[in-house]
Amino acid sequence: MEVKVKLYGILRKYGEGKFDRGDNIIIPEKFPLRDLISYLDIPERLGKICLVNGYPQDVEYKLSEGDEVKILTVLGGG
Amino acid sequence: MDKLVYGYSGKQLRISLDSGKVSVESINPQVLRKYIGGAGYGARILYDELQKGIDPLSKANKLIFATSPLSLNQIPGGGCVIVCFKSPLTNAWSESKCGSDFGPELKRAGYDAVIIEGRSENPVYIVINDEDIAIKPAEHLTGKSISEKIKMIREELGDQKISVMCIGPAGEKLVKIAVALSDQRAAGRCGVGAVMGSKNLMGIAVKGSKKVRVAQPERLKEAIKKAMKVVRKNEVAAGFKEHGTTGEMIANDAAGDWPTKNWQSNHWGKAEEIYNEFYNKYLIKNHACYRGCPIACGRVAEVKEGKYKTAVHEGCEYESLSAFTAFVLNENVEAAIQASYLCNEYGIDTISAGAIIAFAMECYEHGVIKKKDIGDLDLSWGNPAALSEMIRLISMREGLGDILAEGVKTASKILGKGSEKFAIHGKGLEAPAHDPRSGKALAVTYGTANRGMCHIHPLEGMAYDSGKFDFGLVKYGLVDPNTIHRWDEKGKGKSVKILQDGLIVPDILSTCKFFLYAGLTIDNYADMLSALTGWEIDGRELLKVGERVINLQRLFNIREGFNRDDDLIPERVRQRPSFGIYQDEPRCVIKDYEGMLNEYYEARGWDLITGKPSKDKLRELGLEEE
Structure with a gap:
């Protein structure tokens, strides 16, 4: 199945070569967010905030066909 | 030469604006070893020299400008x-x-600190140029904007590069959220501009030509190189360089870390379009606030034409852009x-101004403020x-602005009619643009920060x-942040104690805190400090x-009458957001703030009821005589 993924800020440099079509990535059914993050080579040490279809989800969340995923990291310094 | 004066000049300048007397004093090396400089040295001086209960806008208050090696x-x-003083906004330590280059220039002029006391009869500004100290008349500067004042002082002195710190018209009018700006960077919170204004001090210009004596030059070179x-x-430093602090808006909005509509929510969903418009249309370049900064996170922006036209100026920072968008539900970036x-x-x-306008908008919505009260x-x-x-009314103390210029805590008491619940502050300091409902450590930080509801001190x-971020503190007992969840409350009080002790270090060293986000640790700074001294x-x-200084600042506040009640945070900040994507998130609420506070007090060795440091703790920190 396909999901649409957008990375923000300092995360944009990750995931090179992992996108299958534009912003889309083909993943197995019920693929957890945690595994998607790992697949994109985003380091464990960076704090992540994930929105799926506009709503915050924990990394255990299992993705569905056509989901729109945004992955961001909070710096908290400003 | 006593090796303890390496890295320091060992001298401070004391300027009495009452008499115009200028004296150079020696600093006790033992005090430097114990408090180092910056907010540490400032705390020691203010605690020793200020009488309990003074009016912060009276001549009895003092301004300490402090550096470090x-x-x-x-x-x-x-x-x-770092500027240290008793705040007119909070009546607390500040x-x-x-x-900017102000700190390094002061250091090169041969002074570790400057203490300004008393009050000038007429407006003045101070010029520090190595041993030459002058107090010059400044009647002609009154009423001028900050950029005009800085320009006029530089022209008068015939030196376009001299570092100048000034107040604006708001400081002259003793607006309690008034700032002082050095070049285009603000000493922004707690009303330092009002304290300068109360002393009739319009500005300070400083330039130095001396070299700092370094104990181990080769070691310092290596430590800096490393x-x-x-x-x-x-990568975080690179992110700050490209996007400044403002670039955090999008992630913070998504994370529920973006207080919206006077804290009625922690998310708005508009940050991405607001930030992209700022970045693509109005941002000119990045800018370093001092010569040599390898990050250069400052922004330079301009609105070229139209109703909201500006000059080319330094801005906006994350806090400022958030305060004038999310706080007040404004989508107009210009x-x-x-x-x-x-x-x-x-x-x-800018933080307090945005918060005050949001407070006023909510008062207006509920009929506490009426259209006729604010000139239609x-x-x-x-x-x-x-x-x-609104910014003009507050800055010039005109009409309703005269009440709002006191800050939301006092303004809500004057306006009454239930407006107290719209006043979002801690110890009287208006809350910034980070929301503890989505990361509970921030709740304890907000409650216990000595200068009030502050996101960055400590x-x-x-x-x-x-x-x-663990800031290199796991080896000193901090729980690894990758093993905790942002929604957790248990354990956060203990973590905040260690985080505060570590992250106050840049305030004591008078260095920029962002370098700890950029991968440096207190061990790096200890190495550089050792080489210097x-x-x-x-x-x-x-x-x-760090722990000693936090406790000394705490003792200052206790002497001023602060107690556990002042470590509480507003009810609205603990409650579930009333709209936005976290509205239905059951964990997005602070359930047991008092429990977190107890845990923090226990970690600190403070009395659970009064919040006072125990005698054993004070003895351990060498503060037993306080």
């Missing part, structure tokens, strides 16, 4: 100065940090940029045209909870100094 342009983050290598490779620009010209704190101004949520006029807890000081000792 690391206040050098070549040190990563070395371009800062420190305000400003990034630190710079870390910063240059760090109006927000202009609001930030006007705050810098009038000389008021429409104070509806999101009205971009209201921003510039630390911004969201970086730990959501950003997973000849002391052998390590990260653990710096942590102990």
Whole structure:
């Protein structure tokens, strides 16, 4: 199945070569967010905030066909 | 030569504005070893020299401009100065940090600190040029904007490069959220501009030509090289360089770390379009606040034409752009940029200004403030045209602005009619643009920060909870942030204690805090400090100094009558957001703040009921005589 993924800020440099079509990535059914993050080579040490279809989800969340995923990291310094 | 004066001049300047007397005093090396400088040295001086209960706007208050051995342009983050004083906004301990060449120039002029006391009969400004100190008349500067004052002082002195710190018209009118700006960077919080104004002090210009004596030059060179290598490779530093602090808006909005509509929510969903418009249309370039900064996170922006036109200026920072968009539900980016620009010209704190306008908008919505009270101004949520006029009214203390210029805590008491629940502050300091409902460590930070509800003195807890920054403190007992969840409450009180002890270190060293986000640790700074001074000081000792200073600042506040009640945070900040994507998230609420506070007090060795440090704790920190 396909999901649409957008990375923000300092995360944009990750995931090179992992996108299958534009912003889309083909993943197995019920693929957890945690595994998607790992697949994109985003380091464990960076704090992540994930929105799926506009709503915050924990990394255990299992993705569905056509989901729109945004992955961001909070710096908290400003 | 006593090796303890390496890295220091060992001298401070004391200027009495009452008499015009200027004296150079020696600093006790033992005090330097115990408090180092910056907010540490300032705390020691203020605690010793201020009488309990003084009016912060009376001549009895003092301004301490403090540096440290690391206040050098070549040190990563070395371009800062800390100003310490009793706040007219909170009546508590206050420190305000400003990034510019002012600190390094003061250091090169041969002074570790400047103490300004008394009150001049007429407006003046001070010029410090090595041993030449002058107090000059400044009647002609009154009423001028900050940028005009800085320009006029430089022209008078015939020196376009001299570092100048000034107040604006708001400081002259004793607006309690008034700032002082050095070049275009603000010592922004707690009303330092009002204290300068109360002393009839319009500004200070400083220039130095001396060299700082270094105990171990080769070691210092290596320590700086090592630190710079870390910063240059760090992806967060690169992010700050490209996007500044403003770039955090999108992630914070998504994370529920973006207080919206006067804290009715923690998410708005508009940050991405607001930030993209700012970045693509109005941002000109990045800018370093001091010579030599390898990050250069400052922004330079301009609105070229139209109703919200501005000059080319430094701005906006994350806090400013958030305060004039999310706080007040304003989607007009040009109006927000202009609001930030006007705050810098009038000389008021952008965070407090945005918070006060949000408070006023909510009062207007509920009929506490009526249209006739504000010259028929429409104070509806999101009205971009209201921003510039409200900033003018507050800065000039005109009409309702005279009440709002006191800050939300006092204004809500004057206005009454239930407006107290719209006043979002801690100890009287208006809350900034980070939301502890989405990262609970921040709740304890907000409650216990000595200068009030502050996101960065000593630390911004969201970086730990959501950003997973450990700042190199795990080896000193901090729980690894990757093993905790941002929604957790248990354990956060203990973590905040260690985080505060570590992250107050840049305030004590008078260095920029962002370098800890850029990969440096207190161990890096201990190495540089050791090389400069000849002391052998390590990260653990710096942590102990941090703890000592936090306790001394706490003692200052206790002497002023503060207690556990003042460590509470507003009810609205603990409650579930009333709209936005976290509205239905059951964990997005602070369930047991008192429990977190107890845990923090226990970690600190403070009495659970009074919040006072125990005698054993004071003895351990060498503060037993207080």
